[in-house]
Amino acid sequence: MTLLPLLVVFGLGTLSAILTISRRNPLHSAFYLILTLLSVATSFLFLKADFLAMVQVILYAGAIMVLIIFVLLLTAVEEVKKIPLFHRQTPLALLISGGLIAEIVYTLLQRRILAVEGPPVHSMEALGKMLFKEYGFPFELASILLLVSLVATVVIAKKEGPS
Amino acid sequence: MSNALMLQDLFFFLPETCLLVTGVILLLLDPFLPKEKKSFLGGISVMGILASALATLCLWKENAPLFGHLYRLDPYALFFKLIFLGTTLFTFLVSFRYLSLTRLPQGEYFALILFATTGMMVMAAGMDLLSIYLGLEVMAISSYALVGFLKKERASLEGALKYFLLGAFNSGIILYGIALLYGTWGTTHLSEILNGLSRGEATSKMFLVGVAMLIAGFAFKIAAFPFHMWAPDVYEGSPPPVAGFISVGSKAASFAALLRLFLFAFKPLFAEWQGFFVFLAMMTMTVGNLLAISQVDLKRMLAYSSIAHAGYLLIGLAVGTPFGISGMLFYFVAYALMNLGAFAMIVLLAQENFRAESIEDFKGLAKAHPVWALCFLIFLLSLAGIPPSAGFIGKFYLFAGAVQSGLYGLALVAVLNSVVALSYYFRIVRNMYMMEERSSLAPSRSWTLRLSLILLAFFTLLAGLYPVPLLETVRQAGALFL
Incomplete structure (x- = not known):
């Protein structure tokens, strides 16, 4: 594998991460955060961790980001724009994140990370077979659960009609 | 374990399928029906229940194990399915009057109750922690919305929110417990856990913490001490038919799962849990009864009384013998009949601007409407455990089971509690029979409501006077735990 695609993905991830914290409009930040999460998911793919990549996309880029954007839509975005981006805690934040980076670099240099032995596991395939064969019944039950939550939400959120 | 979804398994899943299909039909039909034809939906739901009951009786x-052993069709599950279907049927018959009184949306109401019933069935028949959990969640989420159905009333919304928040945390705790059990055994399947335990594999601390979390989670669902605080607020806020449905169905389903967990999967460790369940039973019945004494709101009183009844039912779990389990299963039937009846009485007397939810509202009922006062008397006698009623037989078996197993302290506390309980049940009886009529009471003329009250009272008496067939059924259903 050439290094170039990997570098592109990492670069994109870092760039969008910086954009996430430096945008004035929180909605833009949210969209850049999605880009960051997708780049992380892609780098998981490069590491042959396909399950993690899928979870990253479904949970973070999917569910959690939808939640964040919903909350943003309910808040006054225009008001938030007037709040200064940087404040007095910047030095403290720099100190903490600098420490974290130092720790990561140190660990990497020590080569203390546990290497995964053995042939690559096609975890997605195994997971899919489990879900649709052995655990087919709970999987279908989950669909009922989703339907019920949907109906319950509509009941709670619906306005009372003229009676 | 492979090929878990087989066509022939779906045939055995018919009781649940009937309810699900009916629920979906209701939701699809509801928007297209003109306002004056909405009562049509009630008829469809009752037919769905009857179809499901027919399927249950055919099976x-x-x-047999279903869906690759994740589910089980056995007399135990079928017995509980019939209890749930009966509960739902009577809830519907009572609801027709209540819905026309309050003009609540009917389609969603019936559909959510049907889905909740499906969840309960899955809980009773699940042989895997995953199936049980998903069934529990289907039941719980439907219940949250049902409690909050009276959106114009603060109490209803408050009850729904409390139920939802506590219930959500509770689901998290149960799920955490399941994860810890999975971490210990590498499986969520009850038979495999049983195999592991009977081989005497060392039980780790992680396993114990997981089991403790499961106990806490299910204790919340059955409203056992110290997780009982939600029940009064939730029952008070919810529509009376829903309160009856939740107090009976949700409790029975959680007990069904609890029994399968502790008397089947964790059976080898039973001696170690027993002391804990004895304590839980004693505390639950005592706390429930003592708090019920001072209540003036009938729904709150019934909520505390249902906490006390959870305590009596826990005796069956604490005893763990065939005798005790039979008593417990019998008591479920009795409890369903009398508790649904008591909640139906509220609906019977409720009017547009009179809610009949205080025990004062029943003053002088006997003089004006002796038949309905007699029905209520039968339910109250049964709740107090006085012969000749179903409640008496159930209590007799439970207490005798405790004595038989040498748990004299537990039996003594239970008997003392029954005496305390008399005081608050008979306050209503005194109001009905010995007080002058305060306001003009006008029982509803809805024939489904009247029919269900008469049937419930009749069955409560019948099970008390001639309990043999029911006891035989209960014995077969409990054979799983021998």
């Missing part, structure tokens, strides 16, 4: 003698 009566079956005993």
Whole structure:
């Protein structure tokens, strides 16, 4: 594998991460955060961790980001724009994140990370077979659960009609 | 374990399928029906229940694993399915009057109750922690919305929110417990856990913490001490038919799962849990009864009384003998009949601007409407455990089971509690029979409501006077735990 695609993905991830914290409009930040999460998911793919990549996309880029954007839509975005981006805690934040980076670099240099032995596991395939064969019944039950939550939400959120 | 979804398994899943399909039909039909034809939906739901009951009866003698052993069709599950279907049927019959009184949206109401019933069935028949959990969640989420159905009333919304928040945390705790059990055994399947335990594999601390979390989670669902605080607020806020449905169905389903967990999967460790369940039973019945004494709101009183009844039912779990389990299963039937009846009485007397939810509202009922006062008297006698009623037989078996197993302290506390309980049940009886009529009471003329009250009272008496067939059924259903 050439290094170039990997570098592109990492670069994109870092760039969008910086954009996430430096945008004035929180909605833009949210969209850049999605880009960051997708780049992380892609780098998981490069590491042959396909399950993690899928979870990253479904949970973070999917569910959690939808939640964040919903909350943003309910808040006054225009008001938030007037709040200064940087404040007095910047030095403290720099100190903490600098420490974290130092720790990561140190660990990497020590080569203390546990290497995964053995042939690559096609975890997605195994997971899919489990879900649709052995655990087919709970999987279908989950669909009922989703339907019920949907109906319950509509009941709670619906306005009372003229009676 | 492979090929978990087989066509022939779906046939054995028919009781649940009937309810699900009916629920979906209701939701699809509801928007297209003109306002004056909405009562049509009630008829469809009752037919769905009857179809499901028919399917359950057709499968009566079956005993087979379903869906790759994740689910089980056995007399135990079928017995509980019939209890749930009966509960739902009577809830519907009572609801027709209540819905026309309050003009609540009917389609969603019936559909959510049907889905909740499906969840309960899955809980009773699940042989895997995953199936049980998903069934529990289907039941719980439907219940949250049902409690909050009276959106114009603060109490209803408050009850729904409390139920939802506590219930959500509770689901998290149960799920955490399941994860810890999975971490210990590498499986969520009850039979495999049982195999591991009977081989005497060392039980780790992680396993114990997981089991403790499961106990806490299910204790919340059955409203056992110290997780009982939600029940009064939730019952008070919810529509009376829903309160009856939740107090009976949700409790029975959680007990069904609890029994399968502790008397089947964790059976080898039973001696170690027993002391804990004895304590839980004593505390639950005592706290429930003592708090019920001072209540003036009938729904709150019934909520505390249902906490006390959870305590009596826990005796069956604490005893763990065939005798005690039979008593417990019998008591479920009795409890369903009398508790649904008591909640139906509220609906019977409720009017547009009179809610009949205080025990004062029943003053002088006997003089004006002796038949309905007699029905209520039968339910109250049964709740107090006085012969000749179903409640008496159930209590007799439970207490005798405790004595038989040498748990004299537990039996003594239970008997003392029954005496305390008399005081608050008979306050209503005194109001009905010995007080002058305060306001003009006008029982509803809805024939489904009247029919269900008469049937409930009749069955409560019948099970008390001639309990043999029911006891035989209960014995077969409990054979799983021998």
